[in-house]
Amino acid sequence: MQLKKTLGITLLFFAVCILTTSLSENFLSSYNLENLLRRTALFGIISIGVAFVIVTGGIDLSVGSVVCLSGCGLPWLLTTQGWSLPSALMAVALVSAGIGLLHGLLITRLGIQPFVVTLCGLMMYRGIARGFTGDQTVGFGDGFKGLRSLATGRIELPFIDDFALPAPCVFLLVIALLAAFFLNRTIYGRYLLALGRSEEAARYSGINTGCMTVLAYIICSCLAGLGGVLFVLDVNIAQPSDCGNFYELYAIAAAVLGGCSLRGGVSTIFGVIIGAALMQTLRNMITLTSRHQHMEFAIIGAVLLAGVVADELMKRRNIRRRAVRALREESTPA
């Protein structure tokens, strides 16, 4: 069932991989693959966060700015302000969770549309980051090698010589397993899926829908915060005006490609990861062939649109088929 839902996107992903291989011999080089995996893992983490919000029928446009806030905030606290590592990490985590809590409360208590709340967030958090850094690039310089290995580290695999697994993949794997377990095996995951499909029916079944919605936004912002930290650890420097720009769109696109309906409800974590991988592979393909750099967004947009249209057509066909079958069964006595 889960596999069937993500079959289309998985096939598309492989098709893009094969196409890229044929266009550039560098694609399958271990250096490129490691980079691609690292990017996929980083984007996968923030995409899973966004998927939680989309499951509830909401949207979070502030993800890229939260990435910026935590990505600039951590080096700024550590190097400029001289905070200790544990307190700086704690501060970043608390701010990220606080942002999600704020979004959730504004949306559920005051009834403001998620789009509006998180649009304001999109502007505010980057602005704040540019403010406290004085719009100057922040980074770790030569320090914090141990910490940075969380993102830059490579895990040697047995029997494979020149390829190592980038460390962020481990983060992604753990988060994905936890997220899938939460959504499919716990009652709270079930509540999230139910309220995403029908908030009212969930409320009439005694589910505290407000509380669950807030939880989804907190998860989203926390994963965005974690993503920001990993991004900055990976590249070592962060420029407040640029860090995390448009990442919310990559994350939303990955979640949608992965089968999340913006009307809420459906989700498979595996699909979201494949979605993120597809986006990064497309970018990689464009970089490698390097003839159409400036066409990046056009190509990604077109692929996203094609994927969504194909998905909708498939869904319609399924519904029609099922309806006909249901009717046939109804008219014959049980």
Add this chain to the structure above:
Amino acid sequence: MDISAPLLEARNLVKTFPGVRALKGVSLTLHRGEVLAVIGENGGGKSTLMKSLAGVQPADSGEILIDGRPAEVASVPDALARGIALIHQELNLADNLDIAANLFLGREKSRFGTIDKPAQYRAARPLLEAVGLDADPAALVSTLCIGQQQQVEIAKALSLNARIIIMDEPTSSLTTRESEKLFKVIRDLRSKGVGIVYISHRLVEVMDLADRVTVLRDGANAGNLEKSEISHEAMVRFMVGRDVSRFYPQKSGKLGDPVLEADDLRSPAHPQHGLNFTIRAGEIVGLSGLVGSGRTEMMQTLFGITPATGGRLRISGNSLVPQTPMEAINVGIALVPEDRKKQGVVLEMAVSENLSLASLRRDQNAALINRRAENDLCSEMIGKLRIKTPGGKQPAQFLSGGNQQKVVLGKWLAMRPRVLLLDEPTRGIDIGAKQEIYQLMEQLAADGVAILFVSSEMEELLGMADRVLVMHEGRMAGELAGIGLSEESVMHLATGGCHSTSKSTCN
């Protein structure tokens, strides 16, 4: 034009929705200057038939003839071009615009590309006069009461030169006075040769107004009555298709202790009226009243959706005014809500997931879903309630209305409620499932559950309830039982009349 041919003739209309065959070959004939009443139980196919005739949801097959000639009615503009106008149960007016703007919506009178308001106002006046609406065409629709808004709708139909006007339950939210005004308009239109299809389940109105009656049952023609044949008994016989007294299960009659006691309970919708009533274990109490009388609001207050603003509530002797549905559920209250598809089931979720939605919290250890318990519950309820589904994994949206409602009931049966609230439990479901739901209600009552149900169907109310509470404009207008309980006495209270033997005072 063939004058002898009927104005409108529908032959063998069939309309299918996912999971339901709403029309199974329905025919009707309407002549000029005639009021044809179309009646039938909810779910009988009346509204679907009207939507097919007006092009809102064209029929899958069948023929529509106007003046004896085949006419294609594939869309609303088609229908309007052929002189067919539908006046919906829910009015379709833009209430932020004035009356004239609504009348000419989509075909504004313009000068140099701008709307010519004076011309619209001039053109609106005779139309409003024709429907007996004494209002300024420049008045905002939001300032009109429901009855007046309906008159605007009719005026709009007239402005389109409609020769066939279909009215879907036009009096469902009108007061008696407003209804009488409407009847006068309808008689005027009739005398001008307009054909009117009048859908209602208020049989008293039908006897008063109709020249002929067509009865639908289960999406098919159940019978036709000429003027001389129209009587209450004849209509009910066709509608129900069997003897009414045997349609509803026998009552057991044993009543236990009070389970639900409301004392001066105030719902946020009508905080000025405190509600008082008691329901005993094993009792089935009906709640009647016109649309907007506060019935649904009271149910939602009892269930904690819109928490009470004042008063006391006792459940099995314990005082508690639920502030959330969860609190209500915890003390044993369950609500089968009015809007099944929005509030009752999660359409895209599987039957099994819908059935377990309320009981997950209680049944599962820690936060994990126990798949086996969920499946057991599912097969138990599918068997017990005879839910027709290919399996527990089927999404609820592919079930028929009656089976969806059984899923909602199953969800609450799993919670073993002490108080079962049902808001229009049989709206839009077929007659077989209806009877099963009635039997289930009786059986639950026999097991000691206190049941309160809202119904707009008089037959159902009188057939099922031991006692009927009647609401009018947010207050409890009275309580009827035994010999004092009749269609007339309920309607009398529901429309604001006083009842000499009612317990509540009327002031």
